[in-house]
Amino acid sequence: MSTDQGRGQRSIRCLVAKVGLDGHDRGAHVIARAFRDAGFEVIYSGLHKAPDEIVQAAVQEDVDVLGISILSGAHNTLVPKIVEGLEEYGALDDTLIIVGGIVPEDDRPELKELGVAEIFGPGASMEETTQFVRENAPERER
Amino acid sequence: MSLVEDLLAGDHRALARTITRIENRMSGYRDIVGELHEHTGNANVIGITGSPGAGKSTLVDKLTKHYRDAGHTVGVLAIDPSSPFTGGSVLGDRIRMVSTTGDMDVFFRSMSARGSLGGLSTATADAVKALDAFGKDTILIETVGAGQNEIDIVKTADTVAVLVPPGSGDDIQMLKAGIFEIGDVFVVNKADLPGADRTVKELREMIRTREDYTANGDTSPITTAIEHTTEGTHWEPQLVETVANSGEGVDELVSVLQDHAEYLTDSGARTERDRLRYAEEIRTHVREDVRYLLAREIENRGGLDELASAVEQRETDPYTIADTLLDPIESCLEEQSTELDQ
Numbered sequence: 138m139s140t141d142q143g144r145g146q147r148s149i150r151c152l153v154a155k156v157g158l159d160g161h162d163r164g165a166h167v168i169a170r171a172f173r174d175a176g177f178e179v180i181y182s183g184l185h186k187a188p189d190e191i192v193q194a195a196v197q198e199d200v201d202v203l204g205i206s207i208l209s210g211a212h213n214t215l216v217p218k219i220v221e222g223l224e225e226y227g228a229l230d231d232t233l234i235i236v237g238g239i240v241p242e243d244d245r246p247e248l249k250e251l252g253v254a255e256i257f258g259p260g261a262s263m264e265e266t267t268q269f270v271r272e273n274a275p276e277r278e279r
Numbered sequence: 280m281s282l283v284e285d286l287l288a289g290d291h292r293a294l295a296r297t298i299t300r301i302e303n304r305m306s307g308y309r310d311i312v313g314e315l316h317e318h319t320g321n322a323n324v325i326g327i328t329g330s331p332g333a334g335k336s337t338l339v340d341k342l343t344k345h346y347r348d349a350g351h352t353v354g355v356l357a358i359d360p361s362s363p364f365t366g367g368s369v370l371g372d373r374i375r376m377v378s379t380t381g382d383m384d385v386f387f388r389s390m391s392a393r394g395s396l397g398g399l400s401t402a403t404a405d406a407v408k409a410l411d412a413f414g415k416d417t418i419l420i421e422t423v424g425a426g427q428n429e430i431d432i433v434k435t436a437d438t439v440a441v442l443v444p445p446g447s448g449d450d451i452q453m454l455k456a457g458i459f460e461i462g463d464v465f466v467v468n469k470a471d472l473p474g475a476d477r478t479v480k481e482l483r484e485m486i487r488t489r490e491d492y493t494a495n496g497d498t499s500p501i502t503t504a505i506e507h508t509t510e511g512t513h514w515e516p517q518l519v520e521t522v523a524n525s526g527e528g529v530d531e532l533v534s535v536l537q538d539h540a541e542y543l544t545d546s547g548a549r550t551e552r553d554r555l556r557y558a559e560e561i562r563t564h565v566r567e568d569v570r571y572l573l574a575r576e577i578e579n580r581g582g583l584d585e586l587a588s589a590v591e592q593r594e595t596d597p598y599t600i601a602d603t604l605l606d607p608i609e610s611c612l613e614e615q616s617t618e619l620d621q
Contacts, residue, residue: 177367189381196291199296226291226292
């Protein structure tokens with residue numbers, strides 16, 4: 138009936154993911170909270186996740202945004218594995234991938250090449266980050 | 280292939296997408312749920328509720344592990360509250376799923392309450408259908424037991440387990456209406472903590488004196504022609520003590536849940552519950568649709584604020600406004616039913 142139309146109450150869904158060995162998730166908590174306060178639905182992965190666990194979560198939760206937090210410097214090995222996994226499930230094209238943490242300037246072009254939309258280093262403001270997500274979260278319709 | 284065909288073929292992404300459509304009430308979701316319906320009815324659906332910190336997620340993790348070891352596939356829906364101010368939420372139950380991480384035959388999905396009464400239980404019931412049609416053997420629904428909304432959600436389950444941590448107040452808490460009335464199984468989790476004995480004792484007392492509202496306790500105004508269960512096939516709520524952290528008591532809980540599933544089938548209560556549930560579902564849909572139609576009508580008449588200020592100015596009163604809004608619907612229905620009679 139007509140009530141089927143136009144009742145969509147879409148929220149932006151984000152997975153905040155800690156991948157690899159680094160044991161600090163304060164930043165991830167802070168960003169999770171900022172996203173929540175921005176009205177997003179945030180799923181937090183917990184510490185020490187393997188890339189395939191992050192892929193599983195991103196696929197099952199059908200998130201619009203995947204925020205990967207890495208401080209350990211292992212981004213060059215971990216991020217490509219996640220990207221590969223998303224591609225395998227056909228989830229890469231409509232997932233906005235952002236990376237937060239410590240990523241040297243030299244490594245950035247390569248990550249962006251892979252499909253990372255933006256990298257937020259130390260000093261990036263919460264507003265800037267949530268604004269970026271709002272503007273770039275994929276519009277999906279299938 | 281369509282989304283539903285992909286889902287039925289076992290595509291995880293399609294299942295995830297379907298649940299998103301259902302959650303967001305995207306256009307066409309009703310057709311999807313309609314298509315799914317004929318493929319449902321095979322899963323064993325267990326609702327798990329309890330106060331925050333009762334250990335629901337840890338227990339769900341242990342139960343999932345147990346069912347996986349037994350060769351079942353498992354779907355989990357974890358429902359968390361959302362902010363009444365921003366609508367945002369942090370869905371953190373996934374963190375506790377450590378025993379089966381990386382196992383794609385466990386489909387774990389977090390859902391936000393999105394502050395909606397009624398709508399959430401519909402979305403949850405529809406998401407259960409998606410998991411059921413996908414072929415999950417066991418579906419666990421986990422929700423914080425805080426209010427009426429959660430009671431609606433767990434009613435979509437075949438078996439309801441209520442988790443009670445030791446020291447959750449005096450026995451008057453258990454006399455209060457709500458969550459304690461809907462349990463088929465009570466779980467005193469963290470049974471190793473001091474005060475557990477007393478909680479067990481109080482629960483026993485409560486179980487002995489309570490009436491079963493879940494089997495045939497529908498007292499809503501639109502009644503359904505469902506026969507009540509016959510004497511002798513009554514289910515006495517069971518009590519299990521667990522320590523979810525260490526997995527202690529989980530085997531026993533699984534076997535009690537199994538007993539309840541068998542009771543439902545043997546006594547005919549399953550059919551009865553199903554019918555009650557579908558009746559409830561229809562009622563919710565009808566209510567939601569009428570609500571939506573009326574909301575649109577109110578918008579057309581300048582919005583609720585304007586109507587409210589007319590009331591505030593003493594120009595009219597709330598009943599009169601409600602009547603003016605509903606009159607066209609009423610006369611339209613009357614007209615249609617006389618046409619049907621002829």
